[in-house]
Amino acid sequence: MPTPVPTPTPTPANPFSTAEYRASRGLVLANAIPAYQAGATGRGVLAGVIDSGIDIDSPEFAGRISPLSRDTAGNASIQDAGGHGTAVSTVLAAAKNDSQVHGVAFDATLLVLRTDEPGSCAADDPGNPDDGCTHPDPAIARALDVAAGAGARVVNISLGGGAAAPVLQQAIARATAAGVVIVFSAGNDSADQIDPFARVALDPALARGLIIVAGSTNAAGTISDFSNRAGSAQNVYVTALGERVQANDESGQTFLWNGTSFAAPHVAGAIALLAQAFPTMTGQQLVELLLSTARDAGAAGVDPVYGRGLLDIGRAFQPQGQTALAGSGVPVSLDPSATLSSAMGDAGQGGESLQAVVLDKYARAFGMQFSPAIRGATPRTALVSALQATGRSAAIGAGGTTLALTIAPGRDGVAVERLLLSGDEARQARAMAGSVATRLGASTEIRFAIAQGADALVAAMGGRGSPAFLVARDAAGDAGFEQRSDSAFALSHRIGRLGLTVAAERGNALVYSREGIDALRNRFRRYGYSATSVTLDRRLGGLALSLGATRMIEQETVIGARFDALFGARAGRSWFVDGGARWQGGHGWSLGASYRQGWTQVPRAGALVDGATLRTTAFSVDAGKRGLFGGGDAIAVRFAQPLRVADGGLMLSLPAGYDYATGVTGYAVQRVNLAPTGRELDYEVRYDRPLGRGRIGANLFLRSDPGNYAALDDDVGAALRFTLGF
Template sequence: MEMPHSPALSSSLVSIAVCSACAMWAAPAWSDSLADMPRPAAVGTAVTATAIEIERGTSFYLGRIRADAAYARGLSGAGVTIATLDTGISGTHREFMQAGKLLPGLNAVTGGLDVTDRRGHGSHVAGIIAALRDGRGNAGVAHGATLLPIKIFPDSGSGSTLALDIGLRHAIGKAAIINLSIGASGPFDARAMQEAVKSGLLIVAAAGNDGAPTSNWPARFAREAWANNQIIAVGAVDASNRIASFSNRAGDTAAWYLVAPGVGVVSAHRNDQYASMSGTSMAAPMVSGAAALLMQMWPRLRADQVATILLVTATDLGAPGIDPIYGRGLLNIDKALKPVGTLTTTTYNGKTIRVLSGAMQPSAATSAIWSLAASGQLRAVGRDDFQRDFGIDLGRTVTRSTALSLDQVIGGMGRRNEVAERVFGDDMEMAFVRESWTGTGMGAMPAHLQAQAPRDRLAAFSLLARGRDGMQASFALGSFAGQDFGAHGLRLAPDLPLSQVAGLSNPYLSLLPSTTHFAVAREAGGYWVKAGLVAAGTHDPLASSDVHLPGAAWMPQARSGVFEVSRSFDGAALSMSLLQTRERNAYLGSYSSGALSIANRAATHSVQLAGAVLIMPQLALAGQASYGITPGRSGDSLVAGVTTLRTNAFSLALVAADRARRGDRLSLALSQPMRTYAGQLTMDVLSNEQVRDRLVFSMAPTGREVRGELSYQAPLGPLSSMGVSMMLRREPNNIADAALDKLLALRYATRF
């Protein structure tokens, strides 16, 4: 039924009315007009899954406004009171019979306590807000909320702002939200509304059903400065989310205007009946229910904050942005429950940081962090722009180390290396590698780097000078750097270079990519004593000066000081190397920034014992064992610090030459890359709004990588060569549940 507005009674006393069209059905009888609607369960019937499904079908609007996200969190509006200033509520209706659902109300027309709804409009609105979710009839948006019925209309239907003012003042201190599914014939004295706003109430008002270009009063008061963003005007949309023909548009209230379903909405009515009604009166209570869900989740929110959250998280409809028809857009509870703006938290020392900023790339030595991330143990509480707390899985910022891939190898196969060596008498040796790229090889590089990568360059260089007093000095750049130390530096036979076996490399020197080294050595009493400096940084001294890779300023930098003692015997060699490796922007090869930043630098002390023995001509057995200690550091992020970490690495290799043909090289290596076996990481995080937790985790991973490498290279003639490499990694990167990593690569090169 349509209820027309009455003319204004005076400048201070204006008529108000409810305005909606409805068709009613009773239980158990149904009217012909609603025969296709599901029948509600009889009172006392056990609630079944089917009944809940039927109730949900009747309450179609819950899906349209994305309310399920709230129910998945256990929200129902419990503990929040909503005042309905309307035609009253039918207290004997099955949807409101739960104890505590209805508070004692007020009849603002008579001054009495009788709030019985004899017209049905108030019950319909109340049902959309908070009807029980019980498998009968319909379910309210905030089905667990409490209702405060305030009857401001006589049973004839049309009332005045005098009763409205009494009702507004009565709600102060008793409710958190006021629903006004009413419309006035014109502006009126807003002092009672101002008092309600000042008291902290949120007011949700229907925009009106005149098809007008802007909202009616009282919804139109939302644009006033005194409204303090605590009044939301609500329009109605149809099943296609188009503005309903009868709905007043946003107009000059666009910034405070939402839309919600308002056509054919089924809800409670008088005399334990249900009705399908259309109007902005039906859309407004959906917004009131949504506000109650937010208030239950975050009781500290002010009314203006709740309103702003609902407005800024609406689904945009119509013209992009705030527009004069749809205002902010369609109510979206799911989005309203998600963070707005930037999530921040505080560290143990009071520093404010963005929770999901930065990234963490663990190394094999710090792979326990990936396991913690994968198991959901790296959690914290962050706050959005409205200081709402959200549980955050910090594991989202942790990247799992990539497995071996053919792309990595194929990318290098497009590269042609030309090695040249020259000996200057007995005093000096020089070697360099010239690298050129073909189009095929560059295709494996990221597109944004292809244009910047040098097509032809000097890739490596080494110089060895010998003095007559037993002194040696060496200098190297690129891939030659660091090969004078440890197992790589052992010499058994001229044609049996151990430096070509990757598994025999010093793992702590492997923390330094693109290295440069300088070393001096001297023989004394059959021992060689060697000291040197190995360094790596963002600038490659062999690269073109005009090549600048993105993010170079953040790339890791490191240097190692090396002291080594070695001795060669008849067919055998031994060495002991002491290193101090200092990393910047890295921690044992891992890179981190933001909330999970471990440390921006690390200093690791390590020792390597290496040896090799010639089993037979051109066949050697070599191995190394390395141990490191990285002193603990305090952090400046959610990582409060790490204790001293202890790491180790082992490898054993067979190296052969001239096996199948002259000039070939064969190696078989078994190794355990660097792995932490002792140490802890401590996080200090907010676990809720007030409490901080200190979480202590072991940095020893549950897995242990064992790597097998087989490599064979052979010349095929003066202009051609071939190579084959195979690698297997069990529990790669020391991650226990990681699948076996396998790689087989073939390479053929020739000159034309």
């Protein structure tokens, strides 16, 4: 009997998107799940409710009514007599028990402060959105003092009426001085201004940035007809669900409640979640955070209807402002950019992720994963780049000095471009390779170039002319990234058959950009580099040998790759050793080979552990024959590997834990591999011959793993060119 194929494990459902959660429509509107996924439930936070008491026997609050709860109006107990207080407490903190609905902060501890005047709740009018109970200002004032003394982080006051009496204003001042956040309901008069009772929020001396006023919306986020608008309180006003809010009354019966009274506990519950998750935040910071992360509604920006907008708990649980690595304070982006170079190819594309703890502007700790930020280089379109290099070359010589220029029309006029040598020009490179070449006696030569690299000058001085290929590049001088040389200089001195050449160049590494004006213009940002080299060459009959060393210093890149502060790798220092040989045999035959070995050091900075060393290699082998069919034709083939990181990476010491109580950061070492899986290998054959007054040439090439990307298909191409001299 064959072994049965196991049934695939289904993708687990979100454990917080339950029927109970969805029935609590205010939680859905307020986007509460990200807070729950972060572990916030309100546990350990004392949340005060100043109202008509609570159903003390309800299982929704079992074990979570603080023993410090009390009546401050002369009632016998905190048992709810009108239902309003129980409904408000349900919205704020009802248990998550798969029964009906649950509160915003379902694990918070409730400080129940009953303030209704004895007997007043018996006159409750069910048709009135406001509770029929009356709450004297002195009783509310005493309740606030109890809350401040008990250490409540937030107090909900879903009450209305006239302006607060001095005794209550003084209690509000004492509570805010103690850091207590107070949430008022806006009132249910369809007015353009908030209820007079809540206007203490507009007095900075009383509010101290710790009061929020809550207006009501329906489930679609539209302001409720009955809700008082933000008016002059727009900067401290936020909206939440206040229509058809499901909650229990004092007898355990379920009703759908309307009123800003039921919007306010959504806001108070959100404060409780934040206070638990981020215990070092002050009350003012909690208020600022909740208001600043509200979803915009109504007119753009803060407006007199919706104020700051719709309560969005999930956004409040996202990092705000500039983020920095915990412990070090090194600023990092939430989407840190690491744009690799072609030498690194598909490194970092295998799904590996960096993890680190970052702090936002409120010093809140967040665990972040940064794998999407490591972007590989865009593989070059080798044939297009080669064929776009068009222009007209001209040279003039006098005595021992030669001047050569390539003039090409540019978008903004005439530009000077690097010399691109045809087959014949490559064979005559000793005379035409540099922009300006002059001899200082029989044994010394000096060359200057614009928009041409020093490696071309060195090759020209050594007489190492090679066939002109479009795609397969000579390994000598391969930097491993797209570059533009600004200027170059070379000085050569010969003693018999031995030559010594010293060269230097400056230019820019071109890093592909997806942002800002660069993406709209030329898509590349430029980062400077400089290089110096010393090369020895020796001629032995038809054999030319060379051995050189190059020192390259990059200003803000590492082998052309760009990293932000998270990675610490800001500037590379490279040594390259180049070996080359070219043999010119009889009957027009030639053979050539080049090999480059590099070591790039990244100084220790930021999160880097003891710096880093990357090893790179490149090689090329070619063969050619002149006069294959007679008549001045030539054929050549080349096999090459562009510069590639053979091994190496960045070892980063990144924060892995953070203790709010002590501020101590724990660290873990993580590695970013910069050696690609792919290995580009280039194969190219070229043939050219005279045709009339010009030359016609054809090139065929194949690139496997183009750009050092193992997953890319082979790049195959051909070109037919005709050049005409004047």
